[in-house]
Amino acid sequence: MSSPRRITLKELAAQLGVSTASVSNAFNRPDQLSPALRERVLEEARRLGYRGPDAKARSLRTGRSRIIAVVLAETLTYSLKDAVASELLSGIAEVLDAHGHTLLLLSGRQNASQVPGSSSIADGFIVYGLMASMALVEELQSAGHKPIVAVDFDLGDHPAIHVDDEPACYAIAQHALQTPASRIGIVNLRLTDTPCNGPITDAHALIPTGQTITRSRLAGFHRALTEREVALEDVAMWNIEENTYEVCAPVLAEILDLPAGERPDLLLCMSDRIALTAVTLAEQRGIRIPEDLRITGFDGIEEGQYRSPRLTTVHQDSTEKGRLAARMILGLEPASSHRLSTQLIQGETCP
């Protein structure tokens, strides 16, 4: 509405009768010019409505944009609704914001071709849970030598941030098994290589490929079960394809609707979303928690704690994962792989 077009640094310089270099320095390197001139420049800029150097031009010239891209495994639409991913982003945003950087969201899934295009603008990449799509990763690699940090999966020899999935699941299973269970069920999250939303045989489960973090979690469960001398064949397993209520519900309904003698009385779930869906569906069916059914989760999202009964779960600090990833990307922290520790939360769904 005001000016027909944004004024440029050059025009501002001309207006002042100084060189563009001086104007540039007034904004970027105050030590390179006299305070008097600097003040004149800033004053005139204010007067003409010049908001400082154009980000596009600046980033072309300097090669840096102060933009960090987060590449999410799933569609953005899904990731933004997922509590764990949101917490991660939250932590990332916290650090980036504090250091004057901004956050660009990219999806590794929806529009794979989009990533290389837009990506060359970012100064670095935080890649989250991107399973197989190595194609994309190679794209990023070759997009110049920008720093890359992986979260929740391994990515060549780039630094990766994990939590101690195996020990965590060992710990919670161990805790759960302190109380004897007649029928144990494990509800996995994206464990299988091929999509499968329902019961799985352990044959599937032992294929050592696919999502490594869920493999580790299962391994933790198995270690605790074995230690308690529970035969793994006696443990029923299911797989969930997507961490949403809608996808979890039918599988859990199937489990909870099993005849009383076959229905598990202990459900080890690989995510809080799965566990919370189990709690809701159990409550609807009048199945008492924890008397008739004990349930454990994984993640420690707020929703599981700020409700009644409080979910028994393992807390992973996704926010801190995000902060750490961001600090590494910004070079505030040496880039190296980390495995963060988790914390058992003894809630009410499996006391």
Next chain:
Amino acid sequence: MSSPRRITLKELAAQLGVSTASVSNAFNRPDQLSPALRERVLEEARRLGYRGPDAKARSLRTGRSRIIAVVLAETLTYSLKDAVASELLSGIAEVLDAHGHTLLLLSGRQNASQVPGSSSIADGFIVYGLMASMALVEELQSAGHKPIVAVDFDLGDHPAIHVDDEPACYAIAQHALQTPASRIGIVNLRLTDTPCNGPITDAHALIPTGQTITRSRLAGFHRALTEREVALEDVAMWNIEENTYEVCAPVLAEILDLPAGERPDLLLCMSDRIALTAVTLAEQRGIRIPEDLRITGFDGIEEGQYRSPRLTTVHQDSTEKGRLAARMILGLEPASSHRLSTQLIQGETCP
């Protein structure tokens, strides 16, 4: 690891012995050169690992970046944890992704100075719930003539997207008042001009400034109450400063810990987060819902529906708000203000 530096379009052109224009056209305007040459260019690009035109340079030259910025009222850290904001972002991302655009997240709060800087890179702005900070808005205005869409607040004569807050709250209050209530409480969200987390007098509530959407919601409640001939002075009011469990909990604890004769038996809450916190705290205290206390929310977030008891609330389609905003920004839809309708959800917390 591979090449020392990203190869440029110019180098690629030199390598092929053609002009840079042709290479550019091979990527951008296939109709401008022979299929044969185009194939040669693309082939050579593949061979040399050239990933297409550099986004920084391209955006400088064309003035467009295919990046849309979302400016959030609160800190990113907070917004990303908020279910309503996440749903909005989810809807925005869905549309942007589908049209090859990416999403840049900016916070209007944390680092106000950051916005003008990074903002010049975006092709358009979706501004969400940014109350008073008109300063920032003027910044955006003057940052060229980029489209701006406001969500959940009014922004000069830019198009704004709202929901029908007043009718929605009228409807849910009307529904709630069908069953007689002895003591009614309203828990407002960021209603007051000055921060206040606790009880408020109606004098405060009637100041017609501040957050307009919460004012509208209160007006809806008031209309229904008046219609039922409930004296507004008899309705107790509280205010919540931030839509998180941590901030809600102390205020709601205070309400629920009132002596039996003073404690409300109907609580009209301005958000699902508030209502759900009330449900949790009530359950912890053995207050029966809905027998001893009926609770209504606002927003219709998933968390309130995928639990037991299901929350009685008004559903606003935040995802659709996001989609609409994105479509308007991309020019897929004429830019004009909208007021989306809401939907009463008769849950179990206030049957």
Next chain:
DNA sequence: ATGAAAAGCTTGAACGATTAAGTGCAGAGA
């Protein structure tokens, strides 16, 4: 055969900044 139109490609000037190198000048030390 001829001229006009179309096709295919090139030229070269932007886009809006940053920055190494250079210039001129005032003041300090000898």
Next chain:
DNA sequence: TCTCTGCACTTAATCGTTCAAGCTTTTCAT
């Protein structure tokens, strides 16, 4: 007085593209 240093500022190249305009060559109706 003369050189030397440091300060304040300017010059001009550069970042990697896009695109209007120009130049050939081919195509095609007449």
